[in-house]
Amino acid sequence: SQTIHQWPATLVQPVGSPLSLECTVEGTSNPNLYWYRQAAGRGLQLLFYSVGIGQISSEVPQNLSASRPQDRQFILSSKKLLLSDSGFYLCAWSTSGGVYNEQFFGPGTRLTVL
Amino acid sequence: AQKVTQAQTEISVVEKEDVTLDCVYETRDTTYYLFWYKQPPSGELVFLIRRNSFDEQNEISGRYSWNFQKSTSSFNFTITASQVVDSAVYFCALSGSGANSKLTFGKGITLSVRP
Numbered sequence: 001s002q003t004i005h006q007w008p009a010t011l012v013q014p015v016g017s018p019l020s021l022e023c024t025v026e027g028t029s030n031p032n033l034y035w036y037r038q039a040a041g042r043g044l045q046l047l048f049y050s051v052g053i054g055q056i057s058s059e060v061p062q063n064l065s066a067s068r069p070q071d072r073q074f075i076l077s078s079k080k081l082l083l084s085d086s087g088f089y090l091c092a093w094s095t096s097g098g099v100y101n102e103q104f105f106g107p108g109t110r111l112t113v114l
Numbered sequence: 115a116q117k118v119t120q121a122q123t124e125i126s127v128v129e130k131e132d133v134t135l136d137c138v139y140e141t142r143d144t145t146y147y148l149f150w151y152k153q154p155p156s157g158e159l160v161f162l163i164r165r166n167s168f169d170e171q172n173e174i175s176g177r178y179s180w181n182f183q184k185s186t187s188s189f190n191f192t193i194t195a196s197q198v199v200d201s202a203v204y205f206c207a208l209s210g211s212g213a214n215s216k217l218t219f220g221k222g223i224t225l226s227v228r229p
Contacts, residue, residue: 042221043220043222088157090159092159101209102149102161102217103161105151107157108158
């Protein structure tokens with residue numbers, strides 16, 4: 001069966017510090033991968049998605065970036081965090097070329113920027 | 115463009131009451147897929163159901179049931195005899211038929227079930 005991992009679970013970072021959140025998927029090959037952000041009490045905002053190694057599509061311009069160095073690894077980064085980057089970050093995967101396109105989510109990382 | 119509207123933002127019920135969460139969608143695709151996800155306080159989104167646009171049969175799973183009506187572009191979710199553990203944020207989502215189509219999420223409904 002497939003599982004998706006995210007770490008860290010929680011993170012408190014000062015403004016201006018760098019960020020690296022990691023997501024890995026097990027039990028599937030060549031998945032589509034997604035990063036979402038959920039601000040407190042709000043809906044899901046798609047940040048990035050990837051259909052393959054090195055292929056990243058950005059949905060929202062901002063000071064975040066994403067990379068996919070391996071097939072089942074997706075990394076969300078920032079060189080300098082802003083207060084507005086606080087939120088709950090969710091990674092998700094779906095079957096590549098799948099018909100139904102349902103996504104399965106990881107446990108999330110709660111980021112607080114102070 | 116696709117759109118999902120969850121007009122209810124917060125619902126509060128007493129345990130054992132039935133509750134219906136509304137979802138209205140817009141799409142130009144003739145084939146599409148609808149989903150419901152549950153986000154408990156722990157934060158992880160849990161996949162509940164997928165419904166194909168060409169299958170209008172309603173579905174029941176235990177205390178959960180889903181009513182898909184193409185004529186009104188709605189995909190409503192009913193919880194029968196609600197329990198405190200049903201307290202969560204519920205998201206409705208829509209996907210097109212193309213491979214690698216992304217999900218369009220509604221803003222979510224916060225359901226609180228009081229003992």
